Amino acid sequence: MSYCFGIDVGGTTVKMGLFQTDGTLKDKWEIKSRTENEGEAILPDIAKAIEEKLTESGIDVSEVVGIGIGVPAPVDREGVVKDSANLGWGYKEARRELEELTGLTVKAGNDANVAALGEMWKGGGKGHRNMIMVTLGTGVGGGIIINGKELVGEHGAGGEIGHITVQWDEAESCGCGRKGCLEQYASATGIVRLANRRLARDDKDSILREQSISAKAVFDAVKQKDEVAMEIAAVFGDILGKTLANIAVLADPSVIVIGGGVSRAGEILFEYIEPPFTANAFFASKGTTFALAELENDAGMYGAAKLILEV
Amino acid sequence: MSYCFGIDVGGTTVKMGLFQTDGTLKDKWEIKSRTENEGEAILPDIAKAIEEKLTESGIDVSEVVGIGIGVPAPVDREGVVKDSANLGWGYKEARRELEELTGLTVKAGNDANVAALGEMWKGGGKGHRNMIMVTLGTGVGGGIIINGKELVGEHGAGGEIGHITVQWDEAESCGCGRKGCLEQYASATGIVRLANRRLARDDKDSILREQSISAKAVFDAVKQKDEVAMEIAAVFGDILGKTLANIAVLADPSVIVIGGGVSRAGEILFEYIEPPFTANAFFASKGTTFALAELENDAGMYGAAKLILEV
Numbered sequence: 001m002s003y004c005f006g007i008d009v010g011g012t013t014v015k016m017g018l019f020q021t022d023g024t025l026k027d028k029w030e031i032k033s034r035t036e037n038e039g040e041a042i043l044p045d046i047a048k049a050i051e052e053k054l055t056e057s058g059i060d061v062s063e064v065v066g067i068g069i070g071v072p073a074p075v076d077r078e079g080v081v082k083d084s085a086n087l088g089w090g091y092k093e094a095r096r097e098l099e100e101l102t103g104l105t106v107k108a109g110n111d112a113n114v115a116a117l118g119e120m121w122k123g124g125g126k127g128h129r130n131m132i133m134v135t136l137g138t139g140v141g142g143g144i145i146i147n148g149k150e151l152v153g154e155h156g157a158g159g160e161i162g163h164i165t166v167q168w169d170e171a172e173s174c175g176c177g178r179k180g181c182l183e184q185y186a187s188a189t190g191i192v193r194l195a196n197r198r199l200a201r202d203d204k205d206s207i208l209r210e211q212s213i214s215a216k217a218v219f220d221a222v223k224q225k226d227e228v229a230m231e232i233a234a235v236f237g238d239i240l241g242k243t244l245a246n247i248a249v250l251a252d253p254s255v256i257v258i259g260g261g262v263s264r265a266g267e268i269l270f271e272y273i274e275p276p277f278t279a280n281a282f283f284a285s286k287g288t289t290f291a292l293a294e295l296e297n298d299a300g301m302y303g304a305a306k307l308i309l310e311v
Numbered sequence: 312m313s314y315c316f317g318i319d320v321g322g323t324t325v326k327m328g329l330f331q332t333d334g335t336l337k338d339k340w341e342i343k344s345r346t347e348n349e350g351e352a353i354l355p356d357i358a359k360a361i362e363e364k365l366t367e368s369g370i371d372v373s374e375v376v377g378i379g380i381g382v383p384a385p386v387d388r389e390g391v392v393k394d395s396a397n398l399g400w401g402y403k404e405a406r407r408e409l410e411e412l413t414g415l416t417v418k419a420g421n422d423a424n425v426a427a428l429g430e431m432w433k434g435g436g437k438g439h440r441n442m443i444m445v446t447l448g449t450g451v452g453g454g455i456i457i458n459g460k461e462l463v464g465e466h467g468a469g470g471e472i473g474h475i476t477v478q479w480d481e482a483e484s485c486g487c488g489r490k491g492c493l494e495q496y497a498s499a500t501g502i503v504r505l506a507n508r509r510l511a512r513d514d515k516d517s518i519l520r521e522q523s524i525s526a527k528a529v530f531d532a533v534k535q536k537d538e539v540a541m542e543i544a545a546v547f548g549d550i551l552g553k554t555l556a557n558i559a560v561l562a563d564p565s566v567i568v569i570g571g572g573v574s575r576a577g578e579i580l581f582e583y584i585e586p587p588f589t590a591n592a593f594f595a596s597k598g599t600t601f602a603l604a605e606l607e608n609d610a611g612m613y614g615a616a617k618l619i620l621e622v
Contacts, residue, residue: 074595077458130465144561146464147388151457153563154441157595158457164557165591178591242476249471250455250561252464280476280489284385284468 003059005050005067006118006305008111009033009042011086016049017301018057021065021309023122027053028301039088047101066105067098068307070114070300074156079108082155107307111300113150113159115259116143118303124257124291132244132253133293134161136215136262139175140183140190144251149310150303151251162187166243186240188215188262195232204228219265237272244273245280252284259293266292314370316361317429317616318380319422320344322397325357328612329364332376332620334433338364339612350399358412377416378409379618381425381611385467390419393466418618422611424461424470426570427454429614434605435568443555443564444604445472447526447573450486451494451501455562460621461614462562473498477554497551499526499573506543515539530576548583555584556591563595570604577603 003026006017011033018027031049034041046069054061071094073084079095095108109117116125116133125131129148135141142161144151151158162183163176170180172193184190195213199206206228207221221229244256256277258269270290278286295302314337317328322344329338342360345352357380365372382405384395390406406419420428427436427444436442440459446452453472455462462469473494474487481491483504495501506524510517517539518532532540555567567588569580581601589597606613 146457146462146469151462151562153457153595154565155563155595157593158441158561158563160560160563160593160595163593164560165553168553176593178593242479246475246557247561249475250469250558251462252466252469252471254465282468282471282474282487282489284464284466284471 002063002065004065004305004308006301006303006308007046007067007069008114008300008304009046009069009071009087010111011035011072014042014046014049015297015301016046016053017298017305018053019305023305025302027057028298029053033087035086035088037088038090039084042087043094043098043101047098050102061103064104066107066308067102068114068304068309069094069098069106069108070111070304070307071108072111075108075110075152076154076156077152079106081108105308109150109152109304109307110143110156112141113143113152114303114307115141115299116145116159116257116303117150117306118295118299118301119257119259119293120145120148121306122302123294123299124259125255128253128255130251130253131255131257132161132247132251133257133259134186134240134244135260135293136186136188136258137260138188140187141260144247144253146251161247164243164247166239182239182243186236186243188260191215191218191232191236191262194235198228198232198235215262216265219262219268222265222268233272237269238276241273241276242280245277245282245285248277248285248288249282253288255289255291257291257293259299263292313374313376315376315616315619316378317612317614317619318357318378319425319611319615320353320357320380320382320398321422322346322383325353325360326608326612327357327360327364328609328616329368330616334616336613338368339609340364344398346397346399348399349401350395353398354405354409354412358409361413372414375415377418377619378413379425379615379620380405380409380417380419381422381615381618382419383422386419386421386463387465387467388463390417392419416619420461420463420615420618421454421467423452424454424463425614425618426452426610427456427470427568427614428461428617429606429610429612430568430570430604431456431459432617433613434610435570435602436566439564439566441562441564442566442568443472443558443562444568444570445497445551445555446571446604447497447499447569448571449499451498452571455558455564457562472558475554475558477550493550493554497547497554499571502526502529502543502547502573505546509539509543509546526573527576530573530579533579544583548580549587552584552587553591556588556593556596559588559596559599560593564599566600566602568602568604570610574603
């Protein structure tokens, strides 16, 4: 039997997975991300955790084909990170350092791109080779898979779907410093902004007026046929569906996978996203299907394993 | 010495190139595209032309590594064309048929994607591996190169830059049947539309009022500091620059190459495209450079050769 590790590094925890190379997850666990001192302990901690796991499992290092690792930053093709605020890293040759620490082959990628790879391999995009993944969480993340590989780009910043400009006349700033990014309308916080804007516009009755606003509250209200909530969902769906139609003109995917916290609202999302997508899609994308992500927080771990298996 | 053929099939002529595998173009010539009878003669004509050229040049077929071919239609990864109005083809297994006719290995691609590959290999994008190419001709074509390979997509319709929707409130239809495509503003005919709209708005003096309007006339007038022409160029540049900034969020290129008839206006284009691009670019793309295409009508031939050499 041969094995690999899939590792998803976050700002608070590192998710670690031991996989058989046939894709079976054999074991998963977490360690803390020690980000102090410019995150200097993160990679040594990972190397130590791998060594301990091999000993514990009675697996010889010669049976391990390598390590895939996803990190919250742009990562170039050489596995170099220029800057990761979440991890405390400045310039970091992540791939090379982890190879030296472990003696194993390492491949590194951006966490959002890697999660997309995971969803293609074992989740909502299973069986597809051309996919757009959009993660609707606090922000909007994403990844584009072209012919089975994640789109990395020159600086490792490819597939940054959340920062496509969709409203050129937006007055408020996005976290990235620019204005009118998709993230400002389609993330959990973006949906709250849309809701607050709508609620402020008039006094129309809505159950949303009786509670604190969240993306979940909006879609719960949609499920109860609250008209104001349905208007908010329509604005959200119109912006996201049209933007996905534009991305599809470039990426020509066979499936679009929606993940992140907002996706827990379920299939009802598609009622709002698909019609504007289809109405605006280029002919080649008229048959593109939508699917919900399936791996939740494990997507990055699976994708990291896939990253090293595809080398 | 070993050789390959790079072939660019158009609706009226087929451009044929005989290359050494080191990239040297040894010979180029054209044959007619016989599109009658559903274009059934096109591939046999190409096979015959190749055979004759080999005989003429004293090259043995064993010295030929293969044939790359670009066609004006989406081409999937298997080299299958679903429909090409320009060639009279319906469903056509172009790669397989040409392999059977010649006994050589063939790789087929979409002409615009293949031309982008050519510009990366030997033209304006030389030395780059992540590139956006936009061809401003009668329409707007394009190709996206990711890590040295053309973005093909599920149906061979990847990188269709000209059909990104950039104006959701456009009243007139694009050739593709949708409304507000980049092509409606940034192609040669799009620039004429912008010019006519601007000229109709008031009576402001302009040398454009004394001649028939063309994209060339607009940029010639810009070079003479004609204010109305400069306003038109600014609208063109704003739309194209912002759209390229959005594409760059996804593709993370190191260079953007501008080709097609409109690009003959030269470096002055960049004065209008670059400022809106840079103002709206995601941080990773702030350093992306612009270049003019260099291979003109030979780009497709070069790219087709590269297509087979990269297999």
